Every structure is written in C-alpha cells, then in structure tokens.
Amino acid sequence: MQIWSIGTALRNPKRIPGFLNILNNFSNSIWDTQTQLDYYIELIRQGEVTGANFNAHQLNVSQDTARNLMYDRYKDAPIRGRVLGSLFDKLGFIDLSQGRLVLTTRGNGIINGTVLLSDALINGLMEWQYINSQSQWCNSVNGLPISQDFSPFVATLYLIGRVNYVSRNNTGITYKEFNYFAKTLDNYGLVDIFAHYIINSRINQNYAAGFIRYVDDNFINIRNATDYIDNDIKYFCESTLIQSGYIGNGPNCNFANLNYNNINQIRNIVNNCMPGALPI
CATH class of the missing domain: 1.10.10 (Arc Repressor Mutant, subunit A)
Structure with a gap:
C-alpha cells in the first residue's frame, strides 16, 4: 500500500x-x-x-x-x-x-x-490520476466501487469540504489529518468515511488510533510523508483552491482548507468528477 x-x-x-x-x-x-x-x-x-x-x-x-x-x-x-x-x-x-x-x-x-499558472495547475491536478485496479482499502471497507478516474486533488477538495460541512466548522484539516486521511485516499467512496473518522477522532483521540496504526504498518512510503506533503501542499495552494498556514509556519497550524472565495468553482469540480457527491 x-x-x-x-x-x-x-x-x-x-x-x-x-x-x-x-x-x-x-x-x-x-x-x-x-x-x-x-x-x-x-x-x-x-x-x-x-x-x-x-x-x-x-x-x-x-x-x-x-x-x-x-x-x-x-x-x-x-x-x-x-x-x-x-x-x-x-x-x-x-x-x-x-x-x-x-x-x-x-x-x-x-x-x-x-x-495563468493557477488555472494550468487546476486542470493538471484534476487530470492527474492515481489508479489501482481496486482500492488498497478493499479488504478493509466493503462495497467500494472501482474509481476509474481518481484524482487525489479532487478527493482532497471533497474531503476538506465534507469535514467542514459535517462539523459546521470551516477550519480545514490538520497536518496529521492530511497525512493519514487525505494521502491514503484512493477511491472517492472513501471520502465521506474518512471525513467522519476525522470528525470523531477530534472528539475522542482514541477513535482513529487503530486506523493510524494500520497506515503506519501497511503504507510502505508513509515514512517519507513529510517530504511529500511539503510539495503536495505547495502545488495545491498554487491552484488557489486550497489555502494553508503551513508555508512559513510548519505543521502546527490549520494545515489545509478550502479557499471559500472560490467555493463555487470547487463545488463544480467536485460535482463534475463525482456526480451525486454529498454537500460541501
């Protein structure tokens, strides 16, 4: 994985x-x-x-x-x-x-x-595909559909949007939440499940302990995550659809949030890529 x-x-x-x-x-x-x-x-x-x-x-x-x-x-x-x-x-x-x-x-x-570089990145990141013949989570989560056109960028927009919408708190996700939940997504069917994991783990830190152990034990490149995340967030922010306090402040911040000045564009992207997507 x-x-x-x-x-x-x-x-x-x-x-x-x-x-x-x-x-x-x-x-x-x-x-x-x-x-x-x-x-x-x-x-x-x-x-x-x-x-x-x-x-x-x-x-x-x-x-x-x-x-x-x-x-x-x-x-x-x-x-x-x-x-x-x-x-x-x-x-x-x-x-x-x-x-x-x-x-x-x-x-x-x-x-x-x-x-514009921002527009080129939006389109490029939307088209960037991370495809497995079946989800890496298929043995852990029943009934996952095959995501033929899975975009990590679009999934991240959707995940942050769902966390904010369900929690009724537009503060985005933390560095740790981005690391363990956003970066392990490989199927749009997982987004709402992971969003609720994030919300519940904020209430009870032990809620996601097993999930985090599973990621640490099974995702072979998780040890390089810090290096990857630094680059991922810079590219996502340059698109102007995601904002972050990370650049210049480090991981102890509201790491990634939607740019609500562009929320209509974000919703259009999510709904076009995932017809029937839940509200964000």
Whole structure:
C-alpha cells in the first residue's frame, strides 16, 4: 500500500514557467537519456538550478565535456531531467506518449502568458490520476466501487469540504489529518468515511488510533510523508483552491482548507468528477 504524491522533482511550483521555457528548447526531441541530461545541463547553465560541487561557468564548455562532467558527479546523471519531464507530463504541460517531447497547449500557454499558472495547475491536478485496479482499502471497507478516474486533488477538495460541512466548522484539516486521511485516499467512496473518522477522532483521540496504526504498518512510503506533503501542499495552494498556514509556519497550524472565495468553482469540480457527491 502506498500514499499518493505529486512528487518532489520541483519544490516550488512558481518556478514552473522558467523550467518549461528552457524545456521548450528541446521540443520535438526524442525523450531519451541524452535529452534528459542536456535539459538538466541547460537548467544549470541558465541558473534555474545549482549543480553539486560545481557552478554554471564550469558547464560553459563543449556539450560532450559537460555531459562527462555530469556523469562524473552523478551516478544517474539524466535522472534529474527525467523526473522533471515526468512531473510536467503528469500535469499535462508536455506530452511524452510518443517518445518525443511535445509541449501541450497548456504548457505553451504558461510560457507565453496566455494561461495563468493557477488555472494550468487546476486542470493538471484534476487530470492527474492515481489508479489501482481496486482500492488498497478493499479488504478493509466493503462495497467500494472501482474509481476509474481518481484524482487525489479532487478527493482532497471533497474531503476538506465534507469535514467542514459535517462539523459546521470551516477550519480545514490538520497536518496529521492530511497525512493519514487525505494521502491514503484512493477511491472517492472513501471520502465521506474518512471525513467522519476525522470528525470523531477530534472528539475522542482514541477513535482513529487503530486506523493510524494500520497506515503506519501497511503504507510502505508513509515514512517519507513529510517530504511529500511539503510539495503536495505547495502545488495545491498554487491552484488557489486550497489555502494553508503551513508555508512559513510548519505543521502546527490549520494545515489545509478550502479557499471559500472560490467555493463555487470547487463545488463544480467536485460535482463534475463525482456526480451525486454529498454537500460541501
């Protein structure tokens, strides 16, 4: 069993336009290890990232020399370009499906300023799928339907909305609640169940003790959750549909809440993805 995550390839979503702009130089290239490495070299040359133990000036040499330098410093030198490509492909900014790098309309829109980054992220996060043939919880929760198009982002919007609606308290969810309940969702049918777990555990801390032990014992990447959560919340907040006091304050805060200035848009997204969704 595994928690979902947007990944940690790019820590600050505000930097996406700069990274895409450089990636555009490789448009229509075969997306192989050489292109992936050349992309990362160019990111260093342009000052978007800092190389380990060397600076951009040292890469202002022939391309073959720059590649050899990277292979000397990194065990898998192309991996940094590869994981960035995977992130942008996941969010629909590029298309790698045919083995070539192609910027999508969304990706080009970010570069030329015709598409707001927040709008691009909303659409990209909505389309990002985390799919199992059946829910990881199917042996614990009876009658779960198969979620063919499960979006962790949409499920998180729905979970926070349900907690706020049922508790009649629009304060969102805590860091711990996000970690154990939002990030273990993989089926829309679980959202209301988990929302009530959260509400009841606030009344009685022992209510969810067994649930938390189960997650700790069975979700193999839960130990990396802190690293994942830091990135997930930054991307979710950049969409403008979720707000958080976490950035700059740490986990001891109202970690994630809906941006009620955009509640109509949030409700439309939830209802379009989950016809018959309960009120939020």
